[in-house]
Amino acid sequence: MSTIISVENLGKKYTLHHQQRESYTALRDVISNGVAAFGRKLLHPFSTSRPQVPEQEDFWALKDVSFEVKQGDRIGIIGRNGAGKSTLLKILSRITEPTTGRVKIKGRVASLLEVGTGFHAELTGRENIFLNGAILGMGRAEIKKKFDEIVDFAEIEKFLDTPVKRYSSGMYVRLAFAVAAHLEPEILVVDEVLAVGDAQFQKKCLGKMEDVSAKEGRTVLFVSHNMGAVKSLCNRGVILNNGAVRLDSDIDSVINLYVNSENSFDSAGNDNINCFENVGIIASGKNSFITNNDNASLAVRINVKQNRNLNCGITIYNSVGIPLLSSCMLDTYDVINIGISEYLLELPIQILHSGNYRVEGAIWDDFQVYDQRECLCTFDVLRDDSKLEINGVGYKGYLKLPFKWSNQ
Ligand SMILES: Nc1ncnc2c1ncn2[C@@H]1O[C@H](COP(=O)(O)OP(=O)(O)OP(=O)(O)O)[C@@H](O)[C@H]1O
Ligand SMILES: [Mg+2]
Structure with a gap:
């Protein structure tokens, strides 16, 4: 299989701005600062200045990240909160620029990042479908062919002519996913957002991502904290830890390492x-x-x-x-x-x-x-x-409680 994405030594630096002390000084501050300075002088007699908090600080959300993706791969990207997963997907979707390194992508990318990206709030659902298709380089006739499938999948027919700013977050995600998955991009990038939809819709999306890859040979990058979903969808995985690649391997090895050695992964507040x-x-x-x-x-x-x-x-x-x-x-x-x-x-x-x-x-x-x-x-x-199930008739619900049937 040919390489469709290659990520080389990617780095992303953010500059964090710290709040400095107030610019005005009240009499109360003069007195208390004076007392504090006197105390510091007693403790550190040779120090001349107060400790300085830097006004800004560089923070690397991604550091030297390299990996390759082959056509048709379904890659799960996992890691703790703040590990750099969304930053990586934003760079791959060209929403943000890397600070160092480069990304080579062969093909069109459709991405579903956090709610709020990709759609124009003032436009209706219908208009956004056409806009997104055009952005992906599709002609009007081509989009029209896909239109009904998108609306069916999203189950939002009644709201097609409503501006998307009036949609609930669940409706928004339904439409955004349907657009991204049906407009035939070579690469589908999905970040966590599915968690907004209900269980049935999440299942439908996982199924659709599997189809997109298995039947149509397209490539999927999927970020999720739901290991069950990652395991069922992905064949490969990448663990990000503190902005760096910790492991890039088959999905079982990646989930095993992540699950079994979580002590060694940084976790905020732990x-x-x-x-x-x-x-x-x-x-x-x-x-x-x-x-x-x-x-x-x-x-x-x-x-x-x-x-x-x-x-x-x-x-x-x-x-x-x-x-x-x-x-x-x-x-x-x-x-x-x-x-x-x-x-x-x-x-x-x-x-x-x-x-x-x-x-x-x-x-x-x-x-x-x-x-x-x-x-x-x-x-x-x-x-x-x-075997007790046939044509959708059988056990329903999340749990199977031990109800007792008795003959009266
Ligand atoms: N625009 C920004 N400015 C400054 N720092 C940022 C910015 N965007 C992200 N960061 C920081 O970069 C780090 C990585 O963030 P990112 O959103 O990529 O994490 P994540 O792995 O997606 O986490 P989560 O699982 O919580 O979604 C975090 O520490 C975050 O605070
Ligand atoms: Mg994220």
């Missing part, structure tokens, strides 16, 4: 006083998935250095990012020990449908969150009751 050490699934079956006959538990290993009435909790998400259930340790276990300890939490497999699940976790007290992980681990459930 001071590592009390943190998760390791979390894994222990199942009675021999398979890599859990079946309805298996018992499965979550083994949670935490390291507590300071205990201030800590709580530790987990939330289970389904593959389209819907939180299904939460559990907190203090619900059933009332002391959290200092030191490294392992806790077992039995998973309610009997109420989970077949699918891929993600476990999120946090450790916190009344004052702060010590550790928060979007993905402590993932697991797959494979039930043998799928």
Whole structure:
């Protein structure tokens, strides 16, 4: 397969402006500054000036990033908040310029970045479809051919002649995704925004991205914190950490590293006083998935250095990012020990449908969150009751509760 995107030594520098002290000086400040200066003089007799806060500071959101994308690849770009994912996608979509390095792209890019980019607020849905098509270099006849498909997919027919500034964020994303995915770009770039849509629409978008790539050989770059979605869609992945590439590999290796060594990834606000050490699934079956006959538990290993009435909790998400259930340790276990300890939490497999699940976790007290992980681990459930479904008739809903039917 030929290389369609090549990113070489890419860097993006932002200049952060710090607020300086007020430009006017009140009498109160003269007095208090005088006292402070006197105190400093006592502590540091040879220092002549006060410590200076620089007015501005350079910050590299991306540093020396290089990777290649082959035609037809579906690349998941993952990393903690602030890792540089959106900055990278903005450069690839030519919305912002790199400070160093370069990007070579063969083909048209359609991108779906955060809500607010790509559409003209005053124009109607219909006008925006034509505008976006024209920007992608398509003729009017070509866009007309795709028009009905776009409107069908977005399910916004009634609002076609309403300016998009009146759309809800969900409607906006539906239309933006439909436009980006149907206007036949060689490269489709999607950043997180799908999280705005409802579960059913998210699923539809994942399916469409798979089609775009598998049936039409187009290339997809997908940023998401939802490991289930990344795993189901992507064949390759890149982990960004602090603006640099940490791993560029097949998707399973990338998710494994990200999930299993999250301690080594920077996380805003994580001071590592009390943190998760390791979390894994222990199942009675021999398979890599859990079946309805298996018992499965979550083994949670935490390291507590300071205990201030800590709580530790987990939330289970389904593959389209819907939180299904939460559990907190203090619900059933009332002391959290200092030191490294392992806790077992039995998973309610009997109420989970077949699918891929993600476990999120946090450790916190009344004052702060010590550790928060979007993905402590993932697991797959494979039930043998799928035969009970036919033509869309069967189990519905996110959970499978053990209702009892009885004969009166
Ligand atoms: N216009 C800007 N000016 C200054 N700093 C910026 C700007 N845009 C982004 N940054 C900084 O660059 C870093 C990377 O931001 P980016 O939005 O790329 O992160 P991200 O990986 O997409 O995070 P998230 O998962 O939260 O979406 C962050 O520290 C952010 O504060
Ligand atoms: Mg982002």
